[in-house]
Amino acid sequence: MKKLRLIHLPVMIWLILFLIIPILIVIGISFLQRDELGNLVYSFSLESYATFFDPLYLGIYMDTIWLSVVTTIICLLLSYPLAYYIANASPKIQTWGIILVTVPFWINFLIRTYAWVLLLRTQGTVNNLLIALGWIHEPIQMLYTKGAVLLGMVYTFVPFMVLPIYVAIEQMDRRLLDAASDLGATKWRAFLHITLPQTKSGIMTGCVLVYVSTTGMFVVTDILGGAKSAMLSNIIQSQFLGSRNWPFGAALSIIFVVTSLVLIFLFNRAMQSRYLAAREGK
Amino acid sequence: MHMIELVQIEKHFSGQVVVHPLSLTIKEGEFLTLLGPSGCGKTTILRMIAGFEQPTDGDIFLDGQKVTNLSPNRRDLNLVFQHYALFPHMTVEENIAFGLKMKKTPPSQQKERVEEALKMTQLTQLTKRYPHELSGGQQQRVAIARAIANKPKVLLLDEPLGALDLQLRKSLQTELKQLQRSLGITFIYVTHDQEEAMMLSDRIVIMNNGQVEQIGTPREIYETPRTLFAATFIGENNIFSSDGRLFAVRPENIRVVREINKASRKGTVQDIVYLGNVHKLIVQLDDEPMNVTAALDFADDRTWQIGEKVGVSWNPLHEVMVGS
Numbered sequence: 001m002k003k004l005r006l007i008h009l010p011v012m013i014w015l016i017l018f019l020i021i022p023i024l025i026v027i028g029i030s031f032l033q034r035d036e037l038g039n040l041v042y043s044f045s046l047e048s049y050a051t052f053f054d055p056l057y058l059g060i061y062m063d064t065i066w067l068s069v070v071t072t073i074i075c076l077l078l079s080y081p082l083a084y085y086i087a088n089a090s091p092k093i094q095t096w097g098i099i100l101v102t103v104p105f106w107i108n109f110l111i112r113t114y115a116w117v118l119l120l121r122t123q124g125t126v127n128n129l130l131i132a133l134g135w136i137h138e139p140i141q142m143l144y145t146k147g148a149v150l151l152g153m154v155y156t157f158v159p160f161m162v163l164p165i166y167v168a169i170e171q172m173d174r175r176l177l178d179a180a181s182d183l184g185a186t187k188w189r190a191f192l193h194i195t196l197p198q199t200k201s202g203i204m205t206g207c208v209l210v211y212v213s214t215t216g217m218f219v220v221t222d223i224l225g226g227a228k229s230a231m232l233s234n235i236i237q238s239q240f241l242g243s244r245n246w247p248f249g250a251a252l253s254i255i256f257v258v259t260s261l262v263l264i265f266l267f268n269r270a271m272q273s274r275y276l277a278a279r280e281g282k
Numbered sequence: 283m284h285m286i287e288l289v290q291i292e293k294h295f296s297g298q299v300v301v302h303p304l305s306l307t308i309k310e311g312e313f314l315t316l317l318g319p320s321g322c323g324k325t326t327i328l329r330m331i332a333g334f335e336q337p338t339d340g341d342i343f344l345d346g347q348k349v350t351n352l353s354p355n356r357r358d359l360n361l362v363f364q365h366y367a368l369f370p371h372m373t374v375e376e377n378i379a380f381g382l383k384m385k386k387t388p389p390s391q392q393k394e395r396v397e398e399a400l401k402m403t404q405l406t407q408l409t410k411r412y413p414h415e416l417s418g419g420q421q422q423r424v425a426i427a428r429a430i431a432n433k434p435k436v437l438l439l440d441e442p443l444g445a446l447d448l449q450l451r452k453s454l455q456t457e458l459k460q461l462q463r464s465l466g467i468t469f470i471y472v473t474h475d476q477e478e479a480m481m482l483s484d485r486i487v488i489m490n491n492g493q494v495e496q497i498g499t500p501r502e503i504y505e506t507p508r509t510l511f512a513a514t515f516i517g518e519n520n521i522f523s524s525d526g527r528l529f530a531v532r533p534e535n536i537r538v539v540r541e542i543n544k545a546s547r548k549g550t551v552q553d554i555v556y557l558g559n560v561h562k563l564i565v566q567l568d569d570e571p572m573n574v575t576a577a578l579d580f581a582d583d584r585t586w587q588i589g590e591k592v593g594v595s596w597n598p599l600h601e602v603m604v605g606s
């Protein structure tokens with residue numbers, strides 16, 4: 001490990017103040033109780049954790065993990081080819097490609113999500129178009145379904161996947177592909193044996209970013225999912241802001257952070273080759 | 283038999299001629315070197331032979347077969363890249379086996395060939411290491427092992443020792459030469475180091491600005507350079523002009539005498555260079571603005587002073603015409 005230097009001090013203070021201490025506070029609150037008015041009662045209790053094992057919450061918990069995993073996989077499948085195309089294009093197309101991928105960030109996130117409502121609702125653009133084309137006769141219920149939430153999540157987080165993968169492909173030493181070709185590899189096998197393993201770090205970063213962001217995103221679920229498709233992040237939000245059950249919200253947060261950490265750890269273990277391990281150990 | 287035949291190949295990059303039309307045949311088992319200063323087009327020629335660049339015009343034959351339009355993975359030759367281009371995520375062993383794997387060689391044979399290549403390049407102890415865990419010299423060996431494991435008809439080497447320090451370079455030069463002899467594979471070697479070229483090659487192609495200056499054995503090139511560039515690029519030379527002709531005389535063929543009247547040119551000793559195996563005088567000529575370098579005989583035990591007036595002369599048989 002690198003030695004800590006004085007120059008790291010501001011970062012350390014920042015992390016302690018705004019990351020470590022808040023997490024400790026949340027952990028603390030999760031073991032407390034509350035009175036009828038929602039005020040914290042300072043006595044130790046595991047009640048909040050016990051509540052979590054209610055089938056209602058367990059179901060939402062599994063739904064959330066499932067949605068996040070599926071979102072991550074779809075983002076990866078969409079983003080890799082796109083990032084690959086951009087990274088191998090001419091410098092001009094590369095610049096435009098990256099601008100286009102980041103353009104959505106320039107527009108307020110809520111506005112973008114409400115735009116999906118206009119597209120997906122019963123009287124929305126998509127339904128009207130399909131009816132006008134004669135493909136359907138009754139409007140399809142698209143808004144307020146899990147599919148709409150998935151769509152919104154993928155739409156929101158694709159750039160988080162494209163960018164790290166693009167950087168990894170862009171930074172890869174292209175001479176390795178020449179070497180592979182020289183040694184008899186076809187384009188496809190060179191991609192499989194060289195490009196893919198060489199860009200694994202980008203894939204890993206993108207997957208973790210998308211997964212973690214999806215689990216924490218409640219706005220998309222609120223707007224596109226309606227009441228039935230609540231995710232854990234919606235429950236957490238309502239525990240803190242609506243029901244004023246801070247201990248339960250805190251417990252859910254902790255359960256979720258731990259789950260994410262375990263999943264990310266397992267994912268890293270699965271993805272990491274001996275080579276990456278050797279590199280890091282150096 | 284011809285292993286490689288280049289027929290009037292040339293290469294333009296965005297309208298600029300980088301390699302002028304070049305014809306060359308290379309025999310089976312020959313060690314041929316492309317020698318020239320940086321930027322003269324050596325790498326481009328190798329990349330055309332390997333298939334990474336298409337010649338703007340002309341044809342390339344490998345072992346009698348036209349390969350001009352064949353992609354690199356379908357040419358039975360291998361290139362050792364200037365910066366090795368080892369696969370960072372593969373061990374030494376995996377790197378070396380890569381070509382065999384791509385050609386779907388049976389696993390038992392793969393193992394055999396990898397072991398053979400490891401042995402020839404003295405890497406047997408390092409099979410499980412990753413490239414970043416190796417020194418420059420070891421990485422170079424892996425690059426060579428990775429190429430020879432495929433038993434290619436021709437091995438192309440692009441300044442393979444360029445990134446190494448002098449000591450290591452010397453010892454690897456010897457190893458390379460021995461390797462080439464024992465494999466019997468045709469080598470096309472690129473370097474800008476004339477000494478390396480002289481030491482390794484059966485034949486040398488001297489290049490300058492995308493053009494061939496001269497092709498010949500090291501001896502031919504040293505003793506009878508055809509152009510001014512060849513005369514000055516290989517070894518040291520003194521270039522004289524008389525009656526509008528240019529000729530070269532090697533320092534070892536220059537005689538320095540104290541009897542000024544017996545000499546063809548007169549001058550002043552400007553510097554005395556003693557390098558152990560060479561003892562040189564630099565003489566500034568009186569009538570021409572040039573220095574003459576003379577290598578002294580070992581039997582010669584005369585002592586010289588800087589500033590001393592001397593005469594220089596040579597046997598006209600040692601004059602080599604290099605242009606006009």
Ligand SMILES: Nc1ncnc2c1ncn2[C@@H]1O[C@H](COP(=O)(O)OP(=O)(O)O)[C@@H](O)[C@H]1O
Pocket residue numbers: 295296300318319320321322323324325326327
């Ligand atoms: N892909 C390319 N596009 C444009 N110019 C190139 C390209 N490759 C090489 N050149 C130019 O061709 C010339 C010869 O390059 P190179 O063959 O690499 O020389 P060497 O290997 O002898 O140093 C150089 O002037 C270089 O700038």
Ligand SMILES: [Mg+2]
Pocket residue numbers: 321324325364440
């Ligand atoms: Mg070069």
